[in-house]
Amino acid sequence: MEKATFAGGCFWCMVKPFDQFDGIDSVVSGYMGGHVGNPTYEDVKKGDSGHLEVVQIQFDPTIFTYEQLLDIYWQQIDPTDNEGQFQDRGESYRPAVFVHTDEQFEKATISKQALADSGRFSKPIITAILPAQAFYIAEEYHQDFYKKEPEHYAKDRELSGRDTFLQENWNK
Template structure:
């Protein structure tokens, strides 16, 4: 098993895209990158702990590769937005790839470079690639939110603008 950790704005919207693939064993919502030990959601949401909302994915690289995870990741975010993601604004909603090995770092940097050179986006790619730090698991009510609170999840996602962005930049530009 390996781990991959991605920040893509609200972690509620980042679980489902990774959760259904063979080889992905677990997707956990949490926090990474800050200076407060055991932060709470309320602390992180204020934006002064330095943490980003992240999903940590446990996967079997023999079944589902890190490159495939990166491909899915890029298609879930606006990598040109340095102020948050969609309707979620602020430090805790910025994008980042937290690498767990030298190989992950190299693959993430290569994927970022390819995306930048693809011409898909008119603005520069601002998603950071950072070494993984301590992962703090988010509160229970955040785990598998799209399953536990499906109606609220659908409503929140519908007003976020995420799906329209994905359709405009990925589905209409294959």
């Protein structure tokens, strides 16, 4: 098994897209990238912990590749917006690919450049590729939110503007 970690705004919206494929063992909501140990949701939401909301994926690369994960990731975010994602604004909602190995760094860099070269977006692709740091699991009520609170999840996605953006840019 390998790990992949992605920040794409609200972690509630980042679990389901990855949680439906063979080869994906787990998708866990959490926090990464900050300077505060054991942050809480409130610490991260205030924006002064330095952490981003992330999902950490445990996967079997012989069944589902890192490149496939990257393809899904890019299609869940606005890679041109470094101020947050959709209705969720602020530092903790910035997009980023956290890489766990040199191989992941190389693949993420190639994937990001391919997206930039595609001409799909008129603005630059600014999503950061960063070394993975300590991962802190988010509170239990954040885990698998789309399963636990399907109506709240659906309403949040609708109001966020995420689905409209994905439809306009990816026909999703």
